[in-house]
Amino acid sequence: GAVVSQHPSWVICKSGTSVKIECRSLDFQATTMFWYRQFPKQSLMLMATSNEGSKATYEQGVEKDKFLINHASLTLSTLTVTSAHPEDSSFYICSARPTDREETQYFGPGTRLLVL
């Protein structure tokens, strides 16, 4: 149980294009999902908290117009990197918090983004 999927697992795009990453909780409902960014050999950095049916909450320093988050259902959150630039290249990880077990987060496998 508690499986989270992410799609795509990796993506290469040209500078200036937008990229959408999906995060799905496969066997549980998640009112809250989280988006993290991880640089090589570093810890996870929380970017934003995604709440079903309401606006996401962004961490300080994260541009909300750059990283658009939509949490349209209890099993799906999407992160769109708009007008991507090479500095946006990174490993993006989502997590989902079960509605009935809100203290625990389960993570997706991550998405490697490379912007050329």
Add this chain to the structure above:
Amino acid sequence: AQTVTQSQPEMSVQEAETVTLSCTYDTSESDYYLFWYKQPPSRQMILVIRQEAYKQQNATENRFSVNFQKAAKSFSLKISDSQLGDAAMYFCASTGGATNKLIFGTGTLLAVQP
């Protein structure tokens, strides 16, 4: 604000031996949870073990156990009978408060020697 500190950037253990990874934390919350996550080379974050702060009994999951010292704000992970598949980055994390955000430590890279 919550903080989590892992003072061991790297550790090494012989296969079948026991290793302990250290973690300290600081929080003003009275109700919180502590976690150890494993991140192997695939980079998939895997929940290893979790501890409710209000429980005095140390959590155990097969070969993995914790030593939770609440007064000292210490939460170490013990891996017994280490296996090659245990080689990974291990992150200690805590959560609590209204937002229940996960606060991560900087990680400990564990190598298992055959």
